[in-house]
Amino acid sequence: MDTSPRPQADQLPATAALRHLRPEIRAMRGYTPGEQVRDCIKLNTNECPWGPSPAVAAALRTISDESMRLYPNPLAQGLRTAAAARFDVQPSQVLVGNGSDDCLTILYRAFLGAGSRVACPWPTYGLYETLATLQGVELVQVDYLQRGGTWELPSILARQAARMVVIANPNNPSSTLVDVTSLRQLAYELDGILVVDEAYIDFAATDASMLPYLDRHPNLVVLRTFSKSYSLAGARLGLLFAHPEVVTQLEKVKDSYNVNAISQCLGEVALQDRDYHRSLVMRILAERAVLEQACRGFGWSFPPASANFVLCEVGERAGDLYRALKARRILVRWWDTPQLRTKLRISVGQPQWNAAFIAAVAELLPGLGA
């Protein structure tokens, strides 16, 4: 029997609890939610500018009380089967995640133990770094902007002694694309797992996806999301494609009921309305061309955009322009980092949003100096 006296004071300092945190967690920067500004034109988070398929909204009205009352299907079998049919793979090659962020978390936890490394091009999607910190492993960042966007990246990445390489393709924020041949070469050369995050692939050239090569590379994992071309960022749905034996192992790592029943249903319907999906993508590509033309007109350079956004080299006044646009309730993305501070990332919006952005820049630029 423990006879240690109970402390006199009820109120202990919070530090007593905080010192039990893993040191990696304490050292991390606090979470900064994305800018939530009301009643503004949002060209800052790469969401789809139009809503999801009307069939999705209709499906939402058919959700039963039973779907809410009971635990969801743990493997999202309906959506898994629909995804397999849509992307021409076997259901056993599909894992459904609570957003592709969830799929990434599962991959880091499954493959990266103490002392292992993960590598990726940099700058890229910030979560790749956050997850490395959480997992307590080293992230090797390969700078591709310094290299003028020349994509010798795959062979560099293959030589990092990394257990896992993660490539967003098209990449964010650069909107650039690595060709399939280079990625397949990397899959061959890499003594590790190659994760190709194809969140934006529907906006790239056809034949850019690695999915058709899934059967050829057991170390290949391909990710897709419903947050962009399917316009379901609010529903949190991602897909992971891999060798069936890899999927079986990853199922051990995911939360048993990681995807809610409602989103499972919506995702299935969204995949089936292929006409709507095609029309969404076509509208966004047409608007991207308009946006690129205007940016060229401003004298900005940028790599050919393969995603639903453009990363423009604006120069020293980029930060000022970002702030001036925000004051007019137009949000674009600007990062105050050495690599990105002269650039702006602009998401493709609806025609009137893009027009408002273009008009505002045309008005603001002369006042901002060279």
Added chain:
Amino acid sequence: MDTSPRPQADQLPATAALRHLRPEIRAMRGYTPGEQVRDCIKLNTNECPWGPSPAVAAALRTISDESMRLYPNPLAQGLRTAAAARFDVQPSQVLVGNGSDDCLTILYRAFLGAGSRVACPWPTYGLYETLATLQGVELVQVDYLQRGGTWELPSILARQAARMVVIANPNNPSSTLVDVTSLRQLAYELDGILVVDEAYIDFAATDASMLPYLDRHPNLVVLRTFSKSYSLAGARLGLLFAHPEVVTQLEKVKDSYNVNAISQCLGEVALQDRDYHRSLVMRILAERAVLEQACRGFGWSFPPASANFVLCEVGERAGDLYRALKARRILVRWWDTPQLRTKLRISVGQPQWNAAFIAAVAELLPGLGA
């Protein structure tokens, strides 16, 4: 430039990929989804036998295209504020999870690094063990059934040199309750984090919750779920309550957008319909009394049930009875483990489900021998 030759054959064996898995993951047993049997009486997974509030179903019909198109609020501010009001805490003391499973994952990842231990009573919710394996840490299991259910457990748990102690209260599968005084003593004595998982607390005596003592114990974390008394297992919603500084640290560990926009909305409405919630709980408690009386009539012993299920000592024929009931399409829970093989766990169902279970047992028992 790497000049290693490309392999001759396209098709590599899957083992090439699998050897990159963390050894803990490879050694884990494969995931076994819960029994999904159609058209049966489900008294096996402790879901709520009635559906959610009609206000929840109504809210589902108001979800806009914009809610689906845009990323959800990362901290679920609406639901967080509603939960704070409902449970009489500050919003800064609340973290919303994708089910309380997600909250547990966040806690394990935040507090348990290499070499640390987590302790819990055993048998209990199996996820506590799975998460320890995933995190690569030792789980100390304190057997309480051997001790005849006497709850000297808290003082035993305090002496395990564990960085975190997790107690389901009421416990699953035993349906037993640890009193608040003992838990507070444990919180004082423990040099670590005390997690009290109150998934079933609404079915226990009033004043059983640790929530009123949150301000007194900075090392206390309380979990709640919407899967039981709110009948929203399909929506995946859990709540974590802790000291504001602890919540801030845990926010770094969670997925940025861990809870989808639709479930956030449904949870907020569910919390507000307090009359419906109260009536659901009352109906379940009334049915639990009927079930307990019948089980006593069968000569089964069980600890007083504090949750929406009863764990009965059935004897050697427990497994046979489980199988015979299943053949009649009535599912209860039976585990083929040394600790539990003579017991059955029966969830409280709707009156006609419970009646069917009672009638079937009355018919089957004589044929199964002593």
